[in-house]
Amino acid sequence: MTESMTEAMIVARGLRKSFRQSNGATFEAVKGIDVEVRRGEAFGFLGPNGAGKSSTMRMVAAVSPISGGELRILGMDPAVDGPAIRGRLGVCPQEDNLDQELNVFDNLYIYGRYFGLPKQVVRDRVGELLEFAKLTEKAKSRVDELSGGMKRRLTIARSLINRPDLLLLDEPTTGLDPQARHLLWDQLFRLKQAGVTLVITTHYMDEAEQLCDRLVVMDKGVIVAEGAPRELINEHSTREVAELRFGVGEHAALAEKLADLGERVEVLPDRLLVYAADGEEVVARTHERGLEPIASLVRRSTLEDVFLRLTGRTLVD
Numbered sequence: 679m680t681e682s683m684t685e686a687m688i689v690a691r692g693l694r695k696s697f698r699q700s701n702g703a704t705f706e707a708v709k710g711i712d713v714e715v716r717r718g719e720a721f722g723f724l725g726p727n728g729a730g731k732s733s734t735m736r737m738v739a740a741v742s743p744i745s746g747g748e749l750r751i752l753g754m755d756p757a758v759d760g761p762a763i764r765g766r767l768g769v770c771p772q773e774d775n776l777d778q779e780l781n782v783f784d785n786l787y788i789y790g791r792y793f794g795l796p797k798q799v800v801r802d803r804v805g806e807l808l809e810f811a812k813l814t815e816k817a818k819s820r821v822d823e824l825s826g827g828m829k830r831r832l833t834i835a836r837s838l839i840n841r842p843d844l845l846l847l848d849e850p851t852t853g854l855d856p857q858a859r860h861l862l863w864d865q866l867f868r869l870k871q872a873g874v875t876l877v878i879t880t881h882y883m884d885e886a887e888q889l890c891d892r893l894v895v896m897d898k899g900v901i902v903a904e905g906a907p908r909e910l911i912n913e914h915s916t917r918e919v920a921e922l923r924f925g926v927g928e929h930a931a932l933a934e935k936l937a938d939l940g941e942r943v944e945v946l947p948d949r950l951l952v953y954a955a956d957g958e959e960v961v962a963r964t965h966e967r968g969l970e971p972i973a974s975l976v977r978r979s980t981l982e983d984v985f986l987r988l989t990g991r992t993l994v995d
């Protein structure tokens with residue numbers, strides 16, 4: 679085993695996951711990925727539905743056996759040390775699995791007692807975690823009285839009861855409104871500052887850009903890009919993008935007429951994306967050519983553009 683395999687929080691080499699389908703065929707959801715997550719970083723798995731993010735996360739949580747390759751979590755082998763790994767991780771699953779019948783305080787308290795912690799220690803931690811999750815006022819509320827954002831914050835608080843060094847979050851903000859997402863991001867930032875290593879799956883590129891120090895972009899079970907969000911954008915895209923909306927069905931033909939205005943042009947069903955250093959200039963020159971878009975918008979490149987470049991598809995279809 680190399681030194682990095684013991685020091686890193688997670689090391690995967692050629693990691694695979696396959697499932698036996700009902701027709702007897704084997705489906706490979708994760709097709710041999712290499713990943714290394716370092717202590718203290720926020721690491722992202724970005725990709726559309728079905729990319730293999732959750733399958734990877736379940737292997738990393740030591741709840742789903744690997745089908746091939748190598749995996750070390752906190753320096754341990756999940757096939758041998760599953761219980762020890764699970765005891766040191768925090769896991770926030772995609773679906774909230776809080777106990778609806780219990781109040782907020784008891785959801786945390788009972789979970790803490792599962793870890794075998796003494797009553798007073800658990801009580802103190804629950805108090806701290808309620809404060810941290812901004813739920814102190816809701817301690818006596820039943821879970822089914824909470825908003826979606828509050829439930830997510832409670833789920834994260836619960837995953838911290840054993841003071842994990844490594845926290846796994848599977849699509850933490852899916853289904854939340856913008857305000858609830860920002861509150862949750864704030865919670866995750868504070869954890870990061872406290873030194874907790876975060877591993878996050880998401881199909882929201884803004885979330886990946888905001889939260890992740892480094893990420894892999896996954897598609898159909900493979901990694902198509904890896905790096906810091908800004909590095910990936912600089913490497914695979916231009917500084918700006920001009921989005922031009924014309925009439926339905928006109929985009930493919932117009933792409934040819936505008937091809938020389940940028941480094942490249944992408945045709946989407948409802949708009950053209952012209953990649954260039956100066957998006958305003960693209961818009962101005964489009965007008966000079968007598969072409970009048972119904973709407974135009976200039977923005978900075980994002981991870982969505984990286985994904986489109988690498989796969990020819992958008993992240994959220």
Ligand SMILES: Nc1ncnc2c1ncn2[C@@H]1O[C@H](COP(=O)(O)OP(=O)(O)OP(=O)(O)O)[C@@H](O)[C@H]1O
Nearest residue numbers: 697698705707725726727728729730731732733734
């Ligand atoms: N238990 C299973 N049995 C059979 N196929 C599965 C199983 N779990 C996942 N898959 C398939 O593996 C592929 C990857 O799924 P996975 O949930 O890992 O993707 P994902 O990137 O997390 O997507 P999502 O955002 O929808 O969770 C999908 O095509 C899915 O249908």
